Amino acid sequence: MKKNLKLRAENFKIKIGNISYNKKKIKETIKKANDDLVNILLLPELCITGASLYDGFANDDILEECLDALFDLKKFSKNIDTLFSVGLPVKEGRKIIDMVFLLKEGDIIGGFFKDNFKDHEKYVFDTPEEDEFIKIKDEYVHLYNKSYIEINDIKITVSIGENEEKNIPDSLISKSKNNIDIILNPSAKTRYIGSKKDIEDKIKFLSKDTIYLYSSTGLGESSTDFVYEGLNIIGENGKIKESKRDEFVDLCSYFDISQNTIEEFFDFKNKPSLSYWDKFPYLLDDKKIYVEDAFDILTRALIQRMEAISCKKVILGLSGGLDSTMALLFIVKAFEKMNLPKEKILLYTMPAFGTSKRTKSNAFKLAEAFEIKLNEIVIKDAVNIHLKDIGHDGKTQDIAYENAQARERTQILFDIGNMENALVIGTGDKSEISQGFATYNGDHMSSYAVNASLTKTELRYIVSYLVENTKNQKLKEVLDDILKTPISPELKNENEEKISQKTEDIIGPYELIDFFTFEFLENSSVEEIYEKAKVAFKDDYDKKTIKKWLKSFYKRLITSQFKRSVSVDGPALSQKSFSPRRGYLLASDMSAEVFLERIEKLDE
Template identity: 30%
Template sequence: MMDFHSLYSHDFVRVAACVPRASVAEPTFAVEETLALAATGDRTKVAVMLFPELGISSYAIDDLLFQDALLEAVHAALGRLIEASRTLFPVLVVGAPVRHGPRLFNTAVVIHRGAVLGVVPKAYPPNYREFYERRHFSSGLDVRGETISIAGIEAPFGIDLLFRSAGTVPFTFHVEICEDVWVPLPPSTRAALAGAEVLLNLSASNITIGKGDTRRLLCSAHSMRTVSAYVYSAAGPGESTTDLAWDGQAAVFENGALLAETERFATGATMAVGDVDLGRLRQERMRLNTFGECAVDELRRAPAFRSVEFHLDAPAETVPLQRIFERFPFVPSDPAKLREDCYEAYNIQVQGLAKRLAAARAQHAVIGVSGGLDSTQALIVTARAMDRLGLSRSNILAYTLPGFATSEGTKSNAWALIRAIGATGAEIDIRPAARQMLADLGHPFADGQQVYDVTFENVQAGLRTDYLFRLANQHRALVVGTGDLSELGLGWCTFGVGDHMSHYNVNASVPKTLIQHLIRFVAASGDVSAETIEVLNAILATEISPELVPQDAGGAIQSTQQIVGPYALQDFNLFYLTRYGFRPSKIAFLAERAWADPDRGAWPKDVPEGDRRAYELGEIRRWLRLFLQRFFANQFKRSTLPNGPKITAGGSLSPRGDWRAPSDAAADVWLAEFDANVPEA
């Protein structure tokens, strides 16, 4: 079995953007500072360490770059670095001025295990505003297919280099220098299309007011457009301040997201370390067919890259993942982002239903209200849709349909909500019809036996749906669906009935963990009455249950999460299986990272203290295995879903949207991978 607890077993690679202390035009000092950070990277098993532009010589030294003494000292310093790298795990990427023939180039020197893997010249030396690089450096745009000697070692030289690890940590990276990313078509764009997953930028970028935000935006957008990790390092403390100043901003981005950033204006050396999820990047590129088409189109016309192969093997020791993953991938922990997500989700639901009602020329909506989370959210959305259409909320025909296990608490909450919303309420007791149907079926319950099997449960669920659809016929109305994304993922819905079938389901792509926050969002919006807020809070405090089986002798209710698992974990599993296609062992690895320590990372602000608990690997394993079994066994329910709007970037399970799969596929492949690679604890 693989080392389950090591990041290098799960398609991650650790990279670092480094800002060493500088001393103007002192290569010996630069090497010592570089090696001090490299030693830290070696201990923490960083795969690639990026250093600033011209870091070995200093950047802002103007005509000192033409001095033989300095250039020879830089050359000697590179020799020291190359020799010292023999015992180091990381690939080192350092900046230095290098002569080649009659020209001087601003270059990145890529070093690993005593070898120079390659030297990359800056393609676009700037010559505007405060920059005068063309006074000293030649452009590398025409440098392809060449070699260069560094400290007596012949190495590939040019802007046409991709560096590929052929070891047990396989990945490909590309190097560009500062201004190269500011141009309309950066060299790294073509490199990404040619297969580079990690893009490195050695920069000296001076600081002016607002430039820090501009660099973040530039690097973030570039990493998203190229579906890559973008690693950026800028000059920091000790660089010459004759005319400029430096903030030492270094950062790691992954597909638009900031993974790590250094402290700006630090007085000492700093390093931003990020654990890049190569598996996620590869999945995204594979899914985005337009990325591949663009690659084919561009590379057909562009000059070819040369591949420089090196070997980076996973360390023998376990390398724990440092990156924190959201426990609730559908629910951001940042309060401002959560508010924005809830605002958008709520309005997507309202807009979807309003359009469907208008298109069907239906002025009435029928909805079953149970007093649970899903029907509550659906009723709130229906009320706002009526408002948007200029119709009375009394046009909402809301029904409670109590069965054999309906509690007084949920029924009273349902009625309180119907009244608070202003809907037209009514109650249909389904028990007489259920008894008759069970008797017609010859079911033991009809003879007084307490047999609470699936037939007993589904007779109740089916009758509720029958009544709602016939009521819709009677009132020329649409049935509003209530079942959510989590239930569809787990197959925790009865085929062809209320939580599965409707005329339009506003909750179809809203996971259970998000629905709770949507209800809280409405409660806190200021647009609802105190009476409504009170009943919403009561519903939020109610344990999740289908209420189809009566309480046992001890008063215990039918608890959904005791049967199908905690929604917190199952939504996590659903997200990473369907959104990214991760193998089960990686999902378990990420879940343990997210959930094993309740004090690690932020929680969404409305998660009750009592729910801020840990899940150890044993629990994660148990519920993930059940999830895989249920997910594949219940695809036939998802293949016949009614219409409903896509809500989250995590996707929907509609056969017309993000998830299309055969109804008869088995889970064997996924369970085999799970059993082979997820330890018991």
């Protein structure tokens, strides 16, 4: 027997924790689907609250509002023929359960729970006491994890979010046992560069001999540490039928009920031989996709933050170096998307004792290329007064001398930000964050850090693509020179004609630091990182040099954790970050000795 079904996966712009608003949007989405004769509608995980509520999920007021919303939607669905999903947190005793319910024609048909959590979810969510029923208010709802609901001979299962990230995904278990017709995967997946392709590849595999609907929350979610996917995808018989971001996708399908059994699932874990190792394992081969993803994710994050706080101005310290250049590029793109005038981008260059003519000149050329005014505030006098006030001779070029300049710049930006009601945009990158190469409460601090998940190597990768592809000749020329300019904090008064204080002479080559950082976040051991680096950089550095900078890397990484512990909000572009809220966490008073001792023993 053949069945004709119209299926839809859809998300909407949520408001975090605003259950009344989200419920209203859900009703609008359901009504439209019903009017469009949709048979099954998939909405994202935790769509009643938003997925980025974090510890707010445990708040009793939130939980009660969620249950009220669920039963209001149940009542609303009395005349709704569409089967639809709703995701929300449910309290059972002292446990908070991440659940999805299927509703239709005034009934809660069944429930599904999540039992495979992201790291930050483990502190909030748990699994129910029983896996067959859960009591919500005075109603017992049947649970169908790894099983199915059958409606009109159609077998439907739900696998929430990371339940599909297990070695054997829940949907495969359900399919192999029960010949499932339709798999629903409501998700709250965070976005990183290349994640769309990864998700689509997974769905191609999981949709073999079935139909697979995927919907992930997106717009409106917090951009404190992540940007959320916002993808809606439908796969059928191993092919992607529709895939859109922040737009609904439909599929009308005729199919037989009988399905083939999936008997085996292979988790491929083959790794390249150590006769070769990639120098840049964090970069995509397709430069265009990489750059487009980076701009889309980071501009969405900035837009979300600005809209959330009703802010229409930003302020940026533009030095003419790589980091502030990249931040400006993201800002300009975000303002284009928001249709905001460039006059609301407030740029300041603040030369001091170590500023070179080259970087200062490039700052002005960059602003000119975008037709944005660049304001200049010379901070030498202000810093000298401050140094005199604290009893510094103003001549000894020590840490206080250097950091006073960085902190003066930060103070100026924040004060003007207060005057102008503007968001102070941070420029620090992942390489600097890894090594603590920033002035504590100086350039370390901002209102929102757009570069925080990009390494220096990635910044160069993106800017080089723009040099190759921009049609703005002025921009092309200045970006090319910025790429060729040695990276420097420019805090020492030596020679304004020439950059003599070079960062890579102090902390090591960035390509090594970024390689070490990537492998460290992958939990590779000291020995593994060293062996991989020797192979990857065999034509660039000898063993002694790699060992020297590996030791420096670990020493700086561990001792600078206190700076990362108070890092500014900033979106992640990969699955691994140094965010103190959702990233790789270390103790600020941890010792580096265990790593340094193991490095000393390398090649013994």
